[in-house]
Amino acid sequence: MAVCALLAAFAVTAAGVAWWVRRRWLVVSIAGDSMRPTLRPGDRVVARRTTLAGIRRGDVVVVRTPAGWSATPPRGLLVKRAVALPGDPVPSDVAVQPAGGGRRVPPGRLVLFGDNPPASRDSRHIGYFTATDLLGVVVGPRRYGRRGPT
Incomplete structure (x- = not known):
């Protein structure tokens, strides 16, 4: 009986730890x-879930x-570099320039670029990303393993 209780306690604890980890961390392929060249197809990265306040330019x-x-x-996850945050000057190559001559990134928005412009669909094409779409910041080192061919 004591073994069953111990196993049940272990299972509940393991489930709690798994839930906690999943709420705070994300693994992305x-x-x-x-x-x-920062990341290649097949690389896996770990991201810490955060809000816009937890992001710095260059992350x-x-x-x-x-x-x-x-x-x-169509509705998956993207990994990009934050190049401008709310209040920062809007880079000239952002697709959607602010109306009314404003030259700053508006609140709740961010500008994201891929490191490989010819292969990236990003703020250069679609304009701002919203803070509500932000899931997390990739933690270093950048690579945690590969899947598939090198």
Whole structure:
């Protein structure tokens, strides 16, 4: 009987730990070339879940594909680099420039670029990403293993 109680307690504890880890961390497999040379297809990265306040310019972040996304994957996850945050100057190559002559990234928005511009669909094409699409920031070192061919 004591063994059953011990096993049940272990199972409940393990489930609690798994739930806690999943709420705070995310493992993402890189599928495309948009972040080359930093990340390659097949690389896996770990991201710490955070809000816009936890992001710094230059961080590699994980976001949900935005509404109206027309590229593949249609509603998956994207890994990009944060190049401008709310209040920062808007880079000149962002697709959607602010109306009314404002030259700053608006609150709740961020500008994300891939490290490999010819292979990346990012703020250069679709404009701002929203803070609600942000899932987390990739923690270093950047690579945690590969799947598939090198």
